[in-house]
Amino acid sequence: MASVNPPRGMRDFLPAEKARRERVLAVIRERYRAHGFDEIETPVVEDYDRLHAGIGGDNEKLAYNVLKRGLDADAIRAGADDPRALSDLGLRYDLTVPLARFYASHRAELPSVFHAIQIAPVWRAERPQKGRYRQFMQCDIDVIGDAGPRAEAELIVATLDTLDALGLEGGSVRINDRRVLEWMLDTFGFAPDERAGVLITIDKLDKIGVDGVVAELRERGATPPAVDAFERFLKRPQTREFWPYGERQIRKALPEGAPDDVVSHLVGIGEAVAAARGGGDIPLVFDAFLVRGMGYYTGTIFELAHPSVTYSLGGGGRYDGMIGRFLGQDVPAVGFSIGFERIVDLVEAKADADERAIVLVHDRDVPLAELLALKNAFVADGVRVRLEQRTKNLKGLLDRAAADGYTAFATVAAGAALEELEVKPLS
Known part of the structure; x- marks a missing residue:
């Protein structure tokens, strides 16, 4: 007998959990729209060549490919070692590549500065584990x-405002710039062809520490004088005084001579965010070794942090070169993605019950016409209604209804009129 479980790494959602997810999504949509972003929709599949154009980083290796229609056994055998010969489409593994294609296709119909919302499922052939899904x-x-x-400031402000609206106040954003990373690697003396691997190791700094990173760089065979210079910088004497986000904090975290234009860009983001948030502390933290793994990032990168958890709740960055791959000319672009699957587990369920939702518990002999007339009268008044035939275990029935978000119930006998029903709270 075939398994009745969903495919590994994918999930079913019962009504209460589905309703909870939709409520969180409704808050996210409302806050994004309040900040001037407009929602679009793109297909769940894109052309194979677009998904594997070298701009999706490691996610390209996790793409689900769609077999071409009409292939016979000989064609499949002949193309066994060439995915391009077998597939012409694939499920999207993120929303950024489809957005770049969308903008290139509809640019003439969009404003010169376009603020986009995309909220949709994506698919990756991950190894399933806790908190990591294939859909x-x-x-x-x-x-x-x-x-x-x-652009970055608007994204950060909208994201922090959304976190606040979800009851997760106190969020902050770690921020860096890929141009700073490239400049530092050049300053230390790493060769251009080894920098991708060096960044992979530097990205582990929080997990394995300075000594672990230095040891791994040496194992990789990275340029020894560059590793020595990098180690000296990481182990340099530093005071423990607090520096708020701004030019002094940024320059203090970098070797001398950091590029002025990049520092100015980062400072400008902080000033704009501070103004939008009403002054006071800027909820930004400059992290000179924040890497983020996507190869298409060209400038600012950031991650969303919250004091209740040790992992990030989202991230993004600037990808000025991606749209040019489709359009033939570069267009500046930057995005921020909230980690919905992580955030939905943190949001309290205090608003999970509808304010006006009633269960009508009826006897077996109540005529169908009477039931539907009563139900429709409540619905017309804006109330959510469920019909349930009375069972021996009435408490179990009402407990299940409460778990599904219903707040009240009434018992219905044959011939009962609407004004005669005694509505009681479910509590």
């Missing part, structure tokens, strides 16, 4: 057409 929801906002710090 999951992404909630992205992007600004296309603005190369200045306003």
Whole structure:
């Protein structure tokens, strides 16, 4: 007998959990729209060549490919070692590549600076484990057409506002710039062809520490004088005084001579975020060794943090070169993605019950016409209604209804009128 479980790494959602997810999504959508972003929709599949154009990083290796229609056994055998010969489509593994294609296709119909919302499932052939799924929801906002710090600031402010609206106040954003990373690697003396691997190791700094990173760089065979210079920088004497986000904090975290234009861009983001958040502490933390793994990032990168957890709740960055791959000319673009599957587990269920939702518990002999007339009268008044035939275990029936978000119930006998029903709270 075939298994009745969903495929590994994918999930079913019972009504209560589905309702909970939709409520969180509704808050996210409402806050994004309040900040001037407009929602779009793209197909769940894209052309194979687009998904494997070298701009999706490691996610390209996790793409689910769609077999071409009409292939016979000989064609399949002949193309066994060439996925391009067998597939012409694939399920999207993120929402950024489809957005770049969407913008290239519809640019003439969009404003010069386009603020986009995409909320949709994506698919990756991950190894399933706790918190990592093969199908999951992404909630992205992007600004296309603005190369200045306003774009990043708008994304950060909208994201932090959304976190606040979900009851997760106190969030902050770790921020860096890929141009800073490239400049540092050049300053230390790493060769251009080894930098991708060096960044992979540097990204482990939080997990394996300075000594672990240095040891791994040496094992990789990275340029020895560059590793020595990098180690000296990491182990340099530092004071423990607190520096708020700004130019002094950024320059203090970098070797001398950091590029002025990049520092100015980062400072401008902080000033704009501070103004939008009403002054006071800027909820940004400069992290000179924040890497983020996507190869298409060209400038600012950031991750969303919250004091209740040790892992990030989202991230993003600037990808100015991606749209040019489709359009033939570069267009500035930057995006921020909330980690919905992580956030939905943190949001308290205090609003999971509908304010007006009633269960009508009826006897077996109540005529169907009477039941539907009563139900429709409640529905017309804006009430959510469920009909349930009375069972011996009435408590179990009502407990299940409460778990599904219903707040009240009434018992219905044959011939009962609407005004005669005694509505009681479910508590």
